Amino acid sequence: MTTQALIVIDVQKAIDDPKWGRRGQPETEANIGRLLAAWRARRLPVIHIRHDSTDPSSPYRPGSEGNDFKSEVEPILGEPVVDKRTNSAFIGTDLMDVLDELQVRSLVVTGVLLENSVDATVRMAAGLGFEVLIPEDAVASTDRTDRSGKAWSAEEVHALFLAVLDGEYARITTADAAIEALP
Amino acid sequence: MTTQALIVIDVQKAIDDPKWGRRGQPETEANIGRLLAAWRARRLPVIHIRHDSTDPSSPYRPGSEGNDFKSEVEPILGEPVVDKRTNSAFIGTDLMDVLDELQVRSLVVTGVLLENSVDATVRMAAGLGFEVLIPEDAVASTDRTDRSGKAWSAEEVHALFLAVLDGEYARITTADAAIEALP
Numbered sequence: 001m002t003t004q005a006l007i008v009i010d011v012q013k014a015i016d017d018p019k020w021g022r023r024g025q026p027e028t029e030a031n032i033g034r035l036l037a038a039w040r041a042r043r044l045p046v047i048h049i050r051h052d053s054t055d056p057s058s059p060y061r062p063g064s065e066g067n068d069f070k071s072e073v074e075p076i077l078g079e080p081v082v083d084k085r086t087n088s089a090f091i092g093t094d095l096m097d098v099l100d101e102l103q104v105r106s107l108v109v110t111g112v113l114l115e116n117s118v119d120a121t122v123r124m125a126a127g128l129g130f131e132v133l134i135p136e137d138a139v140a141s142t143d144r145t146d147r148s149g150k151a152w153s154a155e156e157v158h159a160l161f162l163a164v165l166d167g168e169y170a171r172i173t174t175a176d177a178a179i180e181a182l183p
Numbered sequence: 184m185t186t187q188a189l190i191v192i193d194v195q196k197a198i199d200d201p202k203w204g205r206r207g208q209p210e211t212e213a214n215i216g217r218l219l220a221a222w223r224a225r226r227l228p229v230i231h232i233r234h235d236s237t238d239p240s241s242p243y244r245p246g247s248e249g250n251d252f253k254s255e256v257e258p259i260l261g262e263p264v265v266d267k268r269t270n271s272a273f274i275g276t277d278l279m280d281v282l283d284e285l286q287v288r289s290l291v292v293t294g295v296l297l298e299n300s301v302d303a304t305v306r307m308a309a310g311l312g313f314e315v316l317i318p319e320d321a322v323a324s325t326d327r328t329d330r331s332g333k334a335w336s337a338e339e340v341h342a343l344f345l346a347v348l349d350g351e352y353a354r355i356t357t358a359d360a361a362i363e364a365l366p
Contacts, residue, residue, distance in 0.1 A: 086309070086310035087306060087309070087310055087351070087352070088306065088307065088310045091307070091310040091311060092310075115347050116347070116351065119302075119306070120306040120307075120310065123270060123271065123302070123303040123306060123307075124271065124274070124303075124306075124307065126269070126270070127269035127270055127271045127274040127275075127303065128274060136330075144343065144346050144347065145346065146342040146343060146345070146346040147319075147342065147345060147346055147349065147355065148342060150342065152343055152346070156343075157343065157347075159329040159330070159331060159333065160327065160329060160335055160339075160340065160343055162329070162330060163327050163328065163329040163330055163335070164298050164299070164327065164340075166330065168270070168299065169270070172330065
């Protein structure tokens with residue numbers, strides 16, 4: 001059985017800022033908490049991705065309270081924290097070295113936002129040859145308005161982005177199923 | 184003014200295979216043809232991305248007729264052709280070297296499919312620091328069915344994916360506007 005690493009992307013206080021618009025999938029943080037507990041109980045690798053925005057007006061900028069991890073996902077001693085500045089956790093970071101060191105080729109990817117940093121990271125992970133699983137109830141999306149002014153709910157964004165990633169880049173699962181499949 | 188390279192992604196005969204489902208934006212190939220003519224007339228850099236699928240059942244596999252470029256976008260002498268095997272044109276290829284050699288930091292990205300290789304390539308390009316423009320009438324999407332069985336038209340997929348890329352990863356434009364902006 002391949003070692004699966006649990007990856008938690010951008011679950012920082014900044015995600016609760018109203019500037020992102022309405023967010024869906026409110027169960028996400030609790031489900032990531034359950035995944036973290038299961039991974040930690042089995043001493044499996046957990047990697048935290050922290051977004052350090054270079055935009056001085058972003059709630060994700062380093063030094064602001066928004067940059068802190070949400071309480072449900074706070075790293076514990078020994079868990080690597082990878083700081084990123086772009087949407088993909090593989091660009092300008094040592095994530096690849098961390099995964100090589102752990103001999104990990106399979107990732108369970110969770111966090112926010114599905115249509116943004118999760119998508120950018122998953123697409124690169126798949127291209128780099130990793131097996132990727134996405135628990136659909138441990139990633140969250142936001143409402144969007146398209147260029148014609150049409151509103152898309154976070155639930156619609158969630159459904160379409162998961163559909164596009166499914167098969168081509170990742171296997172879609174649930175937090176429960178990912179935990180049950182652990183050795 | 185920064186040199187803009189025109190990038191044409193995966194516009195090969197394979198894209199007309201019925202296995203991908205109904206495709207939208209039938210004007211895409213003609214608009215890419217117009218962009219190519221404008222770039223060539225000004226001797227600006229054009230880079231062709233060719234998908235060499237590693238899936239033996241894919242119409243994009245090398246050696247099959249589907250691997251050939253469509254007539255509207257056939258490279259001419261001197262234009263680099265970058266062969267890729269994953270969705271992103273930056274993974275496992277020399278695209279970065281080609282762009283560095285040309286001293287290009289701005290890309291006009293066209294081709295198929297918007298929600299697949301175009302999206303994966305644009306997200307990486309933005310993360311790697313390139314300015315990215317997407318002419319909305321020179322990229323194409325397909326119909327999709329989500330995991331609940333709900334059908335999404337190619338026009339809906341197009342609108343949502345452009346909305347998510349807009350601002351965060353790219354500026355959305357049109358083929359006409361991209362041509363008019365040329366020096």
